[in-house]
Amino acid sequence: MFQIQRTTLxxxxxxxxxxxxxxxxxxxxxxxxxQKKGLYPIAAPxxxxxxxxxxxxxxxxxxxxxxxxxFKVVDPASFLAxxxxxxxxxxxxxxxxxxxxxxxxxxxxxxxxEFRLYEMSKGNTPSLTKTYPLGKDVRTVVHRWCNEVxxxxxxxxxxxxxxxxxxxxxxxxxxxxxMDFDGQNAYVVSHNSSTNILPSWxxxxxxxxxxxxxxxxxxxxxxxxxxxxxxxxxxxRGMNTGASWSPDGSKIALTLSKDGNPxxxxxxxxxxxxxxxxxxxxxxxxxxSWSPDGGSIAFVSDRNGGPQIFVVSANGxxxxxxxxxxxxxxxxxxSPAKGKHVIAYTTRDGGSYDIVTLDLDTKNMVRIxxxxxxxxxPAFSPNGQxxxxxxxxxxxxxxxxxxxxxxxxxxxxxxxxxxxxxPAPKD
Amino acid sequence: xKDAEIQTISLIGTVVLTAALxxxxxxxxxxxxxxxxxxxxxxxxxxxxxxxxxxxKQPQKRLKAADPVEKxxxxxxxxxxKVDKKDEEKKPKKDDQDPLAKFKHPQDDDSPTGKPVTDIxxxxxxxxxxxxxTKGDPWMQQLAADLNYTPPEIAKGNGVPVGCVRLNADxxxxxxxxxxxxxxxxxxxxxxxxxxLKKIRNDKPVEVPTHLLKITTRWLCFKFNVRPS
Numbered sequence: 001m002f003q004i005q006r007t008t009l010x011x012x013x014x015x016x017x018x019x020x021x022x023x024x025x026x027x028x029x030x031x032x033x034x035q036k037k038g039l040y041p042i043a044a045p046x047x048x049x050x051x052x053x054x055x056x057x058x059x060x061x062x063x064x065x066x067x068x069x070x071f072k073v074v075d076p077a078s079f080l081a082x083x084x085x086x087x088x089x090x091x092x093x094x095x096x097x098x099x100x101x102x103x104x105x106x107x108x109x110x111x112x113x114e115f116r117l118y119e120m121s122k123g124n125t126p127s128l129t130k131t132y133p134l135g136k137d138v139r140t141v142v143h144r145w146c147n148e149v150x151x152x153x154x155x156x157x158x159x160x161x162x163x164x165x166x167x168x169x170x171x172x173x174x175x176x177x178x179m180d181f182d183g184q185n186a187y188v189v190s191h192n193s194s195t196n197i198l199p200s201w202x203x204x205x206x207x208x209x210x211x212x213x214x215x216x217x218x219x220x221x222x223x224x225x226x227x228x229x230x231x232x233x234x235x236x237r238g239m240n241t242g243a244s245w246s247p248d249g250s251k252i253a254l255t256l257s258k259d260g261n262p263x264x265x266x267x268x269x270x271x272x273x274x275x276x277x278x279x280x281x282x283x284x285x286x287x288x289s290w291s292p293d294g295g296s297i298a299f300v301s302d303r304n305g306g307p308q309i310f311v312v313s314a315n316g317x318x319x320x321x322x323x324x325x326x327x328x329x330x331x332x333x334x335s336p337a338k339g340k341h342v343i344a345y346t347t348r349d350g351g352s353y354d355i356v357t358l359d360l361d362t363k364n365m366v367r368i369x370x371x372x373x374x375x376x377x378p379a380f381s382p383n384g385q386x387x388x389x390x391x392x393x394x395x396x397x398x399x400x401x402x403x404x405x406x407x408x409x410x411x412x413x414x415x416x417x418x419x420x421x422x423p424a425p426k427d
Numbered sequence: 428x429k430d431a432e433i434q435t436i437s438l439i440g441t442v443v444l445t446a447a448l449x450x451x452x453x454x455x456x457x458x459x460x461x462x463x464x465x466x467x468x469x470x471x472x473x474x475x476x477x478x479x480x481x482x483x484k485q486p487q488k489r490l491k492a493a494d495p496v497e498k499x500x501x502x503x504x505x506x507x508x509k510v511d512k513k514d515e516e517k518k519p520k521k522d523d524q525d526p527l528a529k530f531k532h533p534q535d536d537d538s539p540t541g542k543p544v545t546d547i548x549x550x551x552x553x554x555x556x557x558x559x560x561t562k563g564d565p566w567m568q569q570l571a572a573d574l575n576y577t578p579p580e581i582a583k584g585n586g587v588p589v590g591c592v593r594l595n596a597d598x599x600x601x602x603x604x605x606x607x608x609x610x611x612x613x614x615x616x617x618x619x620x621x622x623x624l625k626k627i628r629n630d631k632p633v634e635v636p637t638h639l640l641k642i643t644t645r646w647l648c649f650k651f652n653v654r655p656s
Contacts, residue, residue: 027591027646030567033654034576034616041579070581097622101579101615120615121584153581 039072039404040153042102043095046076048084053108056138061104063182064146064160067398067409069385070153074100090118104149108134115145117152128152139184143425150383156338159381161425163225164388164411165189165199165208166396167418174417176210178225181381181388181398181421183411189227200243200252201225201422202269209233209243209252220254220272225422233272238262244290244297246314251275253288253297253314264288264299266314278316289343290314291334298322298332298343309345311360322360323347331377335401337384344368344378344387344401355389357401366403377417382424390416566636573627576620576651584611590621591648596640598632600625606648617651 042065046058066073081094088107095103095118105116105126117128130148132141143160150158165178176199179186190196194214201208202225209222212230220240221230234240238257245252249269256265256274264278264285279285283303290297291314298311301319309323309332323329328348335342341360346353355368355378369375374392380401381387387401388411396416399408586609593602603621608614635643 027648028642029589029648029650030571031652032571032574032576032620032649033652034578034620035654036578036580036582038577038579040581070579096615096618099619101582101612119583119612121611153583 040070040101041074041099042071042104042149043074043076043079043098043100044104045079045081045083047106047108048087049108053134053138057106057108057113057142060139060142060182061106061146064143064158065104065149066405067182067386067400068146068150068158068160069383069400069402071150072405074098088114088116090124092118092120092123096120102149102153106145113141115148117149139180139182147425154383154385156383156385157424159383159386159421159424162382163201163205163422164379164396165201165210165420165422166390166412166416167197167199169415169417176208177412177416178208178422179412181411183396186412187227189223189225190221190230191227198242198418199420200245201420202245203247203249203423205423205425209245211241211243220252222269233269234267235272242287244288245269246290247292247294253278253290255286255288262286264297264312276316278312278314279319285310287331289333291341292336292338298334300330300332309343309358323358325356325365333379335380335384336382337380340384342384342401344380346376346378346389353392355387355399357387357403366401368399368401368403369408372407377419379419379421381421388419388421390419564636564639566633566639569633570624570628570647571649574620574624574649576616576649578613578616578653582612582616584609584613586611586613588614588617588651589648590617590651591646592621592624593646594628594635594643596635596644598634599629604646606646613651613653617649620651621649 044061047054062073065071078098088105103118107114113134114131116126119127146160147158162181163178167174168177174195176190176196178189192214196212199208199210211218212221220234222233223230236256236258241255243252243254251266252269253266255262262284266275281303283301285301287300288297296311297314300307301310306327307330309329310319311322312319330346332343332345344357347356353374353376355375357366375389378387378389388398395414396412397408397410588609589607590605592600595601
């Protein structure tokens with residue numbers, strides 16, 4: 001009898017538990033409408049080897065992706081995954097749990113480095129895989145990989161591996177410098193003891209134009225991007241300043257004051273001969289910037305009072321004012337982003353100088369800097385996703401051009417002005 | 428009967444009874460699993476959030492009509508004649524007193540007792556309206572708001588994941604599940620939203636209003652759409 005009772009009790013217990021199970025028989029739906037906005041969280045964990053090369057690769061990856069534009073790098077302190085066990089693979093849920101949408105992995109072996117990009121939505125199959133020979137220049141290899149990652153997500157290559165030129169101020173003198181966009185490998189371009197200002201990269205990246213007082217007059221010179229003996233391109237009486245190359249590299253817009261008043265001119269990049277005069281106004285017209293489509297030139301003029309940004313056809317004609325905020329706006333530069341008509345410039349807001357962008361189509365303004373010192377002379381990255389600028393007495397900084405991503409990152413310390421960002425590196 | 432016979436009958440009885448009890452169990456379990464609700468069978472709840480637009484002056488509710496001019500009652504036609512104060516000061520009889528007076532509160536009438544929290548149809552600063560005009564139950568709206576579903580700007584995918592939660596009466600989330608998976612970045616964003624909601628609601632539970640218990644104790648699902656920017 002005891003056996004019967006025990007068996008019966010077990011069976012009854014089972015039935016009872018099934019009867020209590022809360023199986024869904026119906027439900028309700030809430031329609032949620034989210035908006036795509038914000039940055040894409042991507043993780044760049046260091047390979048488990050943890051040696052100097054592994055550290056450098058992880059550091060460069062993290063830096064590149066943090067300034068790339070639409071990304072934010074997940075804090076390594078939050079990682080839950082066992083990197084040693086994972087190796088080049090991935091345990092998706094552990095990365096999802098720390099909020100990562102993408103994870104960049106790599107492994108160095110046999111003189112090569114294999115990179116993998118995983119997307120959490122695609123599980124443990126890598127979305128992108130690249131292998132490069134690992135020479136002495138580890139940074140360049142990582143920049144190439146990060147460019148591929150940015151291209152995978154945005155369709156546009158990244159700007160990693162590009163260079164920035166700027167004027168470094170010394171005691172009573174100033175020199176043209178160039179460096180990697182992340183502040184590494186800085187070198188002098190202008191080898192003279194005079195004052196050298198306002199560098200401008202040629203579209204090919206092979207040359208830099210700048211104004212030098214080496215023969216007392218502010219003349220325009222061109223030198224190789226690596227430095228070397230400069231060639232005088234424009235030595236008109238008075239100012240020969242603020243060079244801006246046409247997109248095809250055949251012409252240069254600049255300010256000449258040969259007739260007394262500073263005006264915008266276009267000269268041939270090959271011999272410095274004047275092609276045409278763009279402005280003709282009794283006001284001061286300076287700081288030309290050629291649009292990426294080659295059709296327009298933005299410049300600064302005080303013809304309506306204080307200095308404001310104007311845009312004129314590259315063939316000349318009447319100029320239209322495009323900046324209307326405040327009473328002091330200078331140093332315009334065009335975004336190279338395709339399909340957009342955006343300029344960045346320096347604006348005076350109260351007692352401080354800040355960088356803003358202005359969409360000429362939508363009139364939408366984005367503030368890039370605020371309450372962070374005196375900022376001036378912006379320059380867009382080759383893909384338009386970042387802006388470099390000089391901060392008085394502090395150095396050269398990089399910020400995301402959409403205004404997201406928090407504070408700007410310092411890439412060069414010192415007294416700098418006249419920042420210009422070179423073209424994208426060639427593979 | 429001998430002991431052996433008793434044991435045999437007992438064993439047979441046990442087997443029969445066990446079979447009789449287990450058969451429905453085996454049959455019912457897959458049946459119950461098969462009864463997962465089809466999305467099309469689910470009830471749709473309006474809990475969309477109202478987003479702040481250009482502030483507009485909404486029709487204002489009249490809280491109280493202007494007090495009429497009091498006129499003394501009486502047969503006299505002389506409007507300036509004062510009413511006998513004795514009548515005014517006369518205390519009401521016990522039977523005349525409102526027996527429910529002690530249960531009434533100053534707020535029971537529509538007299539302005541202070542600045543109203545908000546006007547009908549206006550927003551309270553949380554980008555979440557809570558008047559009738561803004562639709563939806565406030566508790567549901569807050570739940571949807573706590574989801575904070577914001578896929579990154581470069582998120583890939585066009586799918587519409589459907590993720591569900593079940594809540595206890597105390598407001599804690601007991602279970603989560605995805606009825607529709609899209610295997611794209613929007614799925615990752617939806618999973619992050621559900622995980623975030625679970626953390627928020629389990630750390631600081633918001634008790635489920637009684638009238639919603641019937642809904643929240645079953646699968647309460649979120650259809651993750653993307654609003655054009």
